[in-house]
Amino acid sequence: MQHAISISKLSKVYDSGLAALQEVDLDIRNGEILALLGPNGAGKTTLISIVCGIVNPTNGKVSVQGHDIISEFRAARELIGLVPQELHVETFETVWDTVSYSRGLFGKKPKPELIEQLLRDLTLWDKKDNKILELSGGMKRRVMIAKALAHEPKILFLDEPTAGVDVELRKDMWQLVRRLREEGGVTIILTTHYIEEAEEIADRVGVINKGRLILVEEKKELMRKLGKKQLTLDLNDVLETLPEALGRYDLDLENGGERLVYRYDTQAERTGIGSLLADLNRAGISIKDLDTEQSSLEDIFVTLVEETR
Amino acid sequence: MNFEAVKAIYIFEMARMRRTLLQSVVSPVLSTSLYFIVFGAAIGSRIEEINGVPYGSFIVPGLMMLTLLQNSISNASFGIYFPKFVGTIYEVLSAPISFLEIVLGYVGAAATKSLILGTIILATAHLFVPIEIRHPFWMLFFLVATAVTFSLFGFIIGIWADNFEKLQLIPLLVVTPLVFLGGSFYSIEMLPEFWQKVTLANPVLYLISGFRWSFYETSDVSVTVSIAMISLFLALCLGLVWWIFKTGYRLKV
Structure with a gap:
């Protein structure tokens, strides 16, 4: 062609x-x-x-x-x-x-x-x-x-x-x-x-x-390939530290313990969202609200340029 | 051949002359008239005939050459320098045109402007002194060849110059002295023998001498040598311009 x-x-x-x-x-x-x-x-x-x-x-x-x-x-x-x-x-x-x-x-x-x-x-x-x-x-x-x-x-x-x-x-x-x-x-x-x-x-x-x-x-x-998604969970109660049961997840505690942020790869076979929610339930952590966000082209661009420095 | 492009550049450049009519036409006509008043009427009336030609008439070809050289160089050098200076040269370089077409457009317009001026000066001179053109064909040949050659030379200066000072440098420090010392206002026979020999090294002498011959059949050097010299300058300038476009000198990085 x-x-x-x-x-x-x-x-x-x-x-x-x-x-x-x-x-x-x-x-x-x-x-x-x-x-x-x-x-x-x-x-x-x-x-x-x-x-x-x-x-x-x-x-x-x-x-x-x-x-x-x-x-x-x-x-x-x-x-x-x-x-x-x-x-x-x-x-x-x-x-x-x-x-x-x-x-x-x-x-x-x-x-x-x-x-x-x-x-x-x-x-x-x-x-x-x-x-x-x-x-x-x-x-x-x-x-x-x-x-x-x-x-x-x-x-x-x-x-x-x-x-x-x-x-x-x-x-x-x-x-x-x-x-x-x-x-x-x-x-x-x-x-x-x-x-x-x-x-x-x-x-x-x-x-x-x-x-x-x-x-x-x-x-x-x-x-799709390079974009990462993040799941934001607003909690009902403030969490001082992450329970050990959640140690296998890529989690960050933000906003003074009121928010959990979970980053996952959209390309992975399993995103791990289902098991995370089940583990949170098992640990007695209740969720007020949740939101997902995909990384922008800007994030991808910055990552690529950083990698080639 | 991209005729539309040549036409576009030519018309664009000629439009600049119309926009700056006062500077392009009125100013050279005024300065030539002043030369006639000072050298022709005031001082010239006290100078004897030179080779049988009254002094006022004698200086006409020299004055025309002076204007032709100065204007060919300044028009062509500015014509190509300005797009370089403001950056619009990108458009010419990215257009489907060859170096020959670019030169035809820019140099053609600059030479046309000079020829128009030369004609105006001839007409102005006619108001002051009697003029005779014994060899109209050769007069036209020298007029056109000089306008084209020095427009090419101006084009080269415009490409070489990377600031306004350089643009003025060669016309002011080289060309003007060469024209004044090349027999514009006198015959070299009026000089001491040593200075006559020195003047022979001045290329402009050959142009003025040949041009004057076409008017009054009087010349400082053989007309054949004059024709050979202007042809040589033309070939040199063409060669240089060809090299500039081949290498992209001062145009492309």
């Missing part, structure tokens, strides 16, 4: 000696939303920059819909739209001109009706004749998205698109990303610091740390 993007043994060592990427292998499927997570300096932006042609790779191969990014750079780049992390905009241009310029730069003939639709979708229509320097930070971010979409790309890179934007714009962007995928079949790769973002919209999650791709996994599968 042809992948949207195929990355093989990709490495990048900068002149300073910094190994930003080390033998990264990654296949990105057509029409998926892939979230790349990683701390600052992990190599996310370098990876995107190489695929888009902004940074030269040291080693390895990258192909976009089967087109090599170096020998067939035209065919490869035509398919890609990029929204970079920084707000790089032509300050003195109008919104309309800068978005139209982006379309031309990618070899597409003018299509004013498409630019109009884009600006309307991104609530920029009433600003179309404004110079970019007159726009707010959030509006500039929208302009950058419009520029990246002006040539109707099949693959869209969003490098931390919601960094520093308000909640409303973030929600708008998520909606736009979903619509692009559903209506246009656009493959979307986004890097983010906001785990909730990945949790909200991604199909798959990749974690990068220190230039290495630690894992790529279906989001649901990842949470």
Whole structure:
């Protein structure tokens, strides 16, 4: 099966000696939303920059819909739209001109009706004749998205698109990303610091740390595999210490002895909940209330990054 | 060939000229007019004819070259430096365009601006002094070749520069002195023999001399040498730009 993007043994060592990427292998499927997570300096932006042609790779191969990014750079780049992390905009241009310029730069003939639709979708229509320097930070971010979409790309890179934007714009962007995928079949790769973002919209999650791709996994599968659950039991009476009969369980006494927290693995053959409740009953500990909670993608991410330190 | 991209860059760059009309057009026209008033009318009226050409008319090709060189360099260097400075260069680098198309867009626009200015200066000069163009084809050749070559040179400076000071360094410290000492306002025959020989090392002399020949059939050096020199500069600049894009020098890491 042809992948949207195929990355093989990709490495990048900068002149300073910094190994930003080390033998990264990654296949990105057509029409998926892939979230790349990683701390600052992990190599996310370098990876995107190489695929888009902004940074030269040291080693390895990258192909976009089967087109090599170096020998067939035209065919490869035509398919890609990029929204970079920084707000790089032509300050003195109008919104309309800068978005139209982006379309031309990618070899597409003018299509004013498409630019109009884009600006309307991104609530920029009433600003179309404004110079970019007159726009707010959030509006500039929208302009950058419009520029990246002006040539109707099949693959869209969003490098931390919601960094520093308000909640409303973030929600708008998520909606736009979903619509692009559903209506246009656009493959979307986004890097983010906001785990909730990945949790909200991604199909798959990749974690990068220190230039290495630690894992790529279906989001649901990842949470199922690595996600731990915890059972919280609010007790009727304060418990000074844990009875010996409960010693075999991973239990913590919290909230001054009013709460018992039991952590268990969702992948284990038996969660142990049934026997725990029976043992509690046998020990004469009565329960007022109970609650279960699954660890978030953020917890999983922190755990993974900690493990690779 | 990605013509749409070349067109997009070209139109985008030309739009900058329209936005900064005062700085781009009015300022060079004003400074040229001042040169004519000072050198042509005030001082020039006391200078004898040079090789049978009245002094006011004699300096026209030199003044055009001065404007052409300065503006080609500043337009092209700023055109590529500014996207680097504000970061919008990412878009050009990630677009499906070759180095040749990028150069055609940026350098084409810078050279066009210089040619427009050169024409305006010629028209302005015509208001002050009589002008004769004996070899219109060669005049056009020198005009276009110089505009393109020095726009390429400006493009190279714009890529090399990593701050605004460097952007101004070569035009101010190298190009302007070379133009002034390259026979813009005089014939090198007016210099002592030693300085005549030194001036022969100034590449701009050959451009001005050839250009002046196309006007009045009077030159400091053979016109064939002038044509060879401008062709050599053009080839050198093209070679350098090709190397820049091949290696990604100051553009890609």
